[in-house]
Amino acid sequence: MEENDPSGLAAAVLAGERRALARAITLIESSRPDHRERADALLEALLPEAGRSVRLGVSGAPGAGKSTFIEAFGRHLIDAGHRVAVLAVDPSSKRSGGSILGDKTRMEALARDGAAFIRPSPAGTTLGGVARRTREAMLACEAAGFDVVLVETVGVGQSETAVADMVDMFLLLLQPGGGDELQGIKRGIVELADLVLVNKADGELESRARRTAADYEAAIHLLRPSAPGWTVRVQTCSALTGAGIPEAWEAVGAFREALGAGLDERRTRQATAWMWNEVAEGALDALRRDGALRALAGRLEGEVAAGRAAPAAAARRLLTRFLAGS
Amino acid sequence: MEENDPSGLAAAVLAGERRALARAITLIESSRPDHRERADALLEALLPEAGRSVRLGVSGAPGAGKSTFIEAFGRHLIDAGHRVAVLAVDPSSKRSGGSILGDKTRMEALARDGAAFIRPSPAGTTLGGVARRTREAMLACEAAGFDVVLVETVGVGQSETAVADMVDMFLLLLQPGGGDELQGIKRGIVELADLVLVNKADGELESRARRTAADYEAAIHLLRPSAPGWTVRVQTCSALTGAGIPEAWEAVGAFREALGAGLDERRTRQATAWMWNEVAEGALDALRRDGALRALAGRLEGEVAAGRAAPAAAARRLLTRFLAGS
Numbered sequence: 293m294e295e296n297d298p299s300g301l302a303a304a305v306l307a308g309e310r311r312a313l314a315r316a317i318t319l320i321e322s323s324r325p326d327h328r329e330r331a332d333a334l335l336e337a338l339l340p341e342a343g344r345s346v347r348l349g350v351s352g353a354p355g356a357g358k359s360t361f362i363e364a365f366g367r368h369l370i371d372a373g374h375r376v377a378v379l380a381v382d383p384s385s386k387r388s389g390g391s392i393l394g395d396k397t398r399m400e401a402l403a404r405d406g407a408a409f410i411r412p413s414p415a416g417t418t419l420g421g422v423a424r425r426t427r428e429a430m431l432a433c434e435a436a437g438f439d440v441v442l443v444e445t446v447g448v449g450q451s452e453t454a455v456a457d458m459v460d461m462f463l464l465l466l467q468p469g470g471g472d473e474l475q476g477i478k479r480g481i482v483e484l485a486d487l488v489l490v491n492k493a494d495g496e497l498e499s500r501a502r503r504t505a506a507d508y509e510a511a512i513h514l515l516r517p518s519a520p521g522w523t524v525r526v527q528t529c530s531a532l533t534g535a536g537i538p539e540a541w542e543a544v545g546a547f548r549e550a551l552g553a554g555l556d557e558r559r560t561r562q563a564t565a566w567m568w569n570e571v572a573e574g575a576l577d578a579l580r581r582d583g584a585l586r587a588l589a590g591r592l593e594g595e596v597a598a599g600r601a602a603p604a605a606a607a608r609r610l611l612t613r614f615l616a617g618s
Numbered sequence: 619m620e621e622n623d624p625s626g627l628a629a630a631v632l633a634g635e636r637r638a639l640a641r642a643i644t645l646i647e648s649s650r651p652d653h654r655e656r657a658d659a660l661l662e663a664l665l666p667e668a669g670r671s672v673r674l675g676v677s678g679a680p681g682a683g684k685s686t687f688i689e690a691f692g693r694h695l696i697d698a699g700h701r702v703a704v705l706a707v708d709p710s711s712k713r714s715g716g717s718i719l720g721d722k723t724r725m726e727a728l729a730r731d732g733a734a735f736i737r738p739s740p741a742g743t744t745l746g747g748v749a750r751r752t753r754e755a756m757l758a759c760e761a762a763g764f765d766v767v768l769v770e771t772v773g774v775g776q777s778e779t780a781v782a783d784m785v786d787m788f789l790l791l792l793q794p795g796g797g798d799e800l801q802g803i804k805r806g807i808v809e810l811a812d813l814v815l816v817n818k819a820d821g822e823l824e825s826r827a828r829r830t831a832a833d834y835e836a837a838i839h840l841l842r843p844s845a846p847g848w849t850v851r852v853q854t855c856s857a858l859t860g861a862g863i864p865e866a867w868e869a870v871g872a873f874r875e876a877l878g879a880g881l882d883e884r885r886t887r888q889a890t891a892w893m894w895n896e897v898a899e900g901a902l903d904a905l906r907r908d909g910a911l912r913a914l915a916g917r918l919e920g921e922v923a924a925g926r927a928a929p930a931a932a933a934r935r936l937l938t939r940f941l942a943g944s
Contacts, residue, residue: 572899574934597890600666603890608896
């Protein structure tokens with residue numbers, strides 16, 4: 293059985309077998325230690341064929357029309373000959389096992405297309421864990437020949453930074469209106485966007501969408517110095533009529549052209565930062581798994597919270613025990 | 619000699635002796651291990667008397683008039699009966715040993731006042747190290763009876779997040795104009811501000827300052843959902859004429875009132891997050907100090923950067939060796 297053999301599974305993924313890709317991601321998402329080892333072997337085999345996709349984060353608050361946008365955008369890409377994978381990062385989905393993409397009625401047409409691959413958010417207890425598995429799933433999708441990967445987030449939490457750290461470009465979807473009602477998106481999220489799309493620019497909302505885009509454009513240019521070589525764009529689109537969808541993809545192309553070699557540097561930075569993050573998180577995990585240390589950590593954390601111990605001194609006490617005892 | 623005895627030094631700091639405070643901070647800033655131990659003992663003695671200040675971050679690009687603002691703002695606070703400490707976080711100052719507050723001609727009048735205490739940025743190789751020492755210096759200033767602590771940053775780097783993580787409220791100073799020229803402040807910094815002050819609102823720049831404030835107010839309200847209970851304010855001031863300086867301090871009061879008990883929760887969160895950060899950084903430091911591990915880390919980092927190793931797998935290899943060997 294190829295699922296018990298990482299190299300057989302890798303070969304099937306590389307051959308573009310969808311069910312093999314689904315199984316590969318299930319293996320990547322597993323928290324069983326023996327699965328983890330096989331997942332590492334699998335990723336090692338896939339890695340040389342990964343990295344050749346356009347990696348896009350897509351964020352937006354509920355109501356911005358994220359699923360219909362991804363459906364229309366994905367459709368447009370597939371019609372242009374691309375193969376599109378859609379992944380999601382949503383740590384809050386741990387209870388439902390993937391709420392944001394788990395709803396079977398969403399992205400129906402896209403899900404049926406052979407050139408598309410849609411995968412809900414992995415279940416997980418921590419954002420770090422969910423993000424890690426999504427990152428590795430992205431590599432598997434790339435190795436399976438998907439040349440555009442969309443990573444969706446809900447736009448209301450901490451996941452956006454994690455997604456911005458794994459993609460080339462971050463798209464933020466807004467709805468017409470905005471202003472004081474503020475779209476339900478959290479502080480810090482507009483900051484991450486390389487491209488802002490005001491969706492629902494159709495029918496009687498069209499002029500309102502244009503006004504919203506103009507307002508955001510002015511605000512963004514005032515508050516946000518551009519990344520080197522790129523000035524954030526604000527555009528309108530309609531997932532319903534398809535207006536502005538080709539232009540959104542053109543903006544992605546313009547962004548990639550503007551960054552040029554900077555894109556490779558960005559990926560290298562992301563990958564090494566990811567490695568060090570994993571090391572730091574892994575060390576903390578090991579510390580928390582140790583019963584005696586966990587008790588000490590809990591006590592010190594309480595003292596720090598109550599203002600009875602200085603954070604750095606508490607950290608040093610914990611570290612001394614950790615480094616001596618492990 | 620009291621400087622060799624943490625409890626004697628602590629008593630002198632608590633008695634409000636300025637030279638003892640200066641010596642205490644020098645001890646806190648030292649990287650010698652024996653000094654570190656004494657600094658921990660000192661902080662433990664000071665901690666019960668710390669925490670009773672208003673902690674303010676003050677950021678702004680060169681040209682925004684940060685020193686003259688701090689001088690005028692500090693003067694206003696001292697006249698109202700407060701005691702004001704000014705610290706700085708600027709990792710780039712490692713060469714000069716404190717560039718941003720090191721210039722003796724800056725804040726001259728304030729520096730001469732007995733109710734003020736001004737300390738340049740500690741020298742340091744990492745932002746983490748500089749931030750840690752500034753945080754501990756802040757505790758020492760509080761224990762010495764300073765009831766307002768201003769932590770200054772240059773507004774052009776990564777230091778601002780570190781400062782926002784150690785203060786109650788973050789003030790951003792701008793100059794009239796802004797817009798496309800963007801004030802020289804980096805992406806993400808306006809996001810941190812709880813209060814934006816457009817300085818130099820005097821003479822012929824006054825109307826321009828008001829326009830800039832109005833523009834920023836509109837932009838901020840569009841892009842930035844407020845923190846719970848607080849809507850970011852944008853005000854004008856003139857460090858030269860003193861106009862708007864009392865109003866800036868009133869905004870600090872309004873912020874503290876708006877947050878209420880949330881302020882204590884914020885400090886508790888900051889302190890525990892700081893502890894865990896220190897643990898993670900300390901573990902990474904220990905790893906990097908180990909010769910064999912450092913070589914392995916360098917090799918793995920190179921493989922990850924070149925796309926030949928998956929970041930998580932590389933991290934696991936490093937961690938396994940680290941946890942087994944230390």
